[in-house]
Amino acid sequence: MIIELKLRGHILDSLVLSKLLDQIEGLEVDCYTKEVKIGPKRQDLSEAVFVIESDDEAKIAQALELAKKQGATEV
Amino acid sequence: MTDTILMCSPEHYGIKYEINPWMDISIQSNHEKAMQQWQALYHILKDDLKVDVRLVEAREEVPDMVFTANAAVMYGKTAVISRFKYPQRQPEEAYFAEWFTANGYDVVTLPDDMAFEGAGDALYLDGVLYAGYVPRTDIASHTYISERLKIPVISMELVNKSFYHVDTCFCPLTDGYLIYHPEAFDAYANQVIESNVPEEKRIVANAEEASYFTCNAVNVGKTVVTNLTTPRFTALLKSKGFDHIQTDLSEYMKAGGAAKCLTLKI
Numbered sequence: 397m398i399i400e401l402k403l404r405g406h407i408l409d410s411l412v413l414s415k416l417l418d419q420i421e422g423l424e425v426d427c428y429t430k431e432v433k434i435g436p437k438r439q440d441l442s443e444a445v446f447v448i449e450s451d452d453e454a455k456i457a458q459a460l461e462l463a464k465k466q467g468a469t470e471v
Numbered sequence: 472m473t474d475t476i477l478m479c480s481p482e483h484y485g486i487k488y489e490i491n492p493w494m495d496i497s498i499q500s501n502h503e504k505a506m507q508q509w510q511a512l513y514h515i516l517k518d519d520l521k522v523d524v525r526l527v528e529a530r531e532e533v534p535d536m537v538f539t540a541n542a543a544v545m546y547g548k549t550a551v552i553s554r555f556k557y558p559q560r561q562p563e564e565a566y567f568a569e570w571f572t573a574n575g576y577d578v579v580t581l582p583d584d585m586a587f588e589g590a591g592d593a594l595y596l597d598g599v600l601y602a603g604y605v606p607r608t609d610i611a612s613h614t615y616i617s618e619r620l621k622i623p624v625i626s627m628e629l630v631n632k633s634f635y636h637v638d639t640c641f642c643p644l645t646d647g648y649l650i651y652h653p654e655a656f657d658a659y660a661n662q663v664i665e666s667n668v669p670e671e672k673r674i675v676a677n678a679e680e681a682s683y684f685t686c687n688a689v690n691v692g693k694t695v696v697t698n699l700t701t702p703r704f705t706a707l708l709k710s711k712g713f714d715h716i717q718t719d720l721s722e723y724m725k726a727g728g729a730a731k732c733l734t735l736k737i
Contacts, residue, residue, distance in 0.1 A: 405614035410626040411659040412610070439623045441614060467610035467626075 493727030603637025627660035
C-alpha cells in the first residue's frame, strides 16, 4: 500500500516534518519525501509531500494516525 | 504604553464538569474565596500595575468564562476567536465574539472542525506566535492562523496531561525572557525553544513550581504576577531583573487555571 501525504505550515521551524518522518520510520514503514517547498519569508508556510509504503495495513494505519496528529493530510 | 487586559468576574465560576486532570467535581471551589482571590488579582493589575482592565459580562451557563485567556488570540485589533474542543465551553465563543465586536475589534473565526483555544494555546515571543497542540488545539489551526494573520506560528507539542494548554507551561516575558517547564513539551519542542531563546533568557520552572502553575503568569513590564510559588523562583526572577508578585489563586487551580488563565492581553 502506497499513500501520499502533504504537510503544510511552519513545519521546518517547528521541526514537525522531522518529527513525523522520525515517527513513521520508527514504525518500520518506508517513507520518503517527494517534494519540499520552503516558504521564502519567515512568515510564509512551507509544504512537504511525502510517501509512505508498507504491505502491513496495521502499520499504515498507525502511520496515518501519527500523520493526522501532526496535521498531515492525504493527497 | 499601558497594557489592556480583559477579565471576567467569577460570579458563576465553579467546578461543574471535568475536562482536564485538575478538575474534580467532588472538590468544589469555595465561591467566596474564589471571589476574593479574583478581586486581589484584579486590584494588583489595575491599582498596583496600572493596567487598563476591561470586563466581559459573566454568563451563568459557562463557569469557565472567567478564564478569559481562552477567549481568543489577539493580533493588534483583530481577535481570532477560540473554537473550544469541549462542548461545555463552546457557548463562550459567541459571548466573546460579541464583546470583541461591540468593542471595535475585527473578529476572525476558525472552521467549525478546527479546535483552537486562544491565548491559552498561543503566545507571542519576539513577534512569533508559539502555539501548543494536541490536548486542546489542533495543529491545523496554527497553519490557518498563520495564513490569516500573515505571521510565523511555531507549533509545540504538549505531552504532559497536567499542562493541557501552552500557557500552563510557557510564558514569554519582557525583553525576550521566557518562563517555561521543559517536561511539558516533547523533545522537538524543547529543541525549538532552545534554538530560539538564548540560555540566559530561559527561566526554567522546576516540577514543584510548575505544579503551582508558576508558568501561568501575567507579565506587566518588569513585573511577573503568579500564584503562590517557591522562594527559589522569586530569586530566579530577581536575578533576571523582574519583580515578583504572588497572589493566592488556589480556588482556580481546582479548575486548572491561575493568573494568566484569568486574563487576556488585548
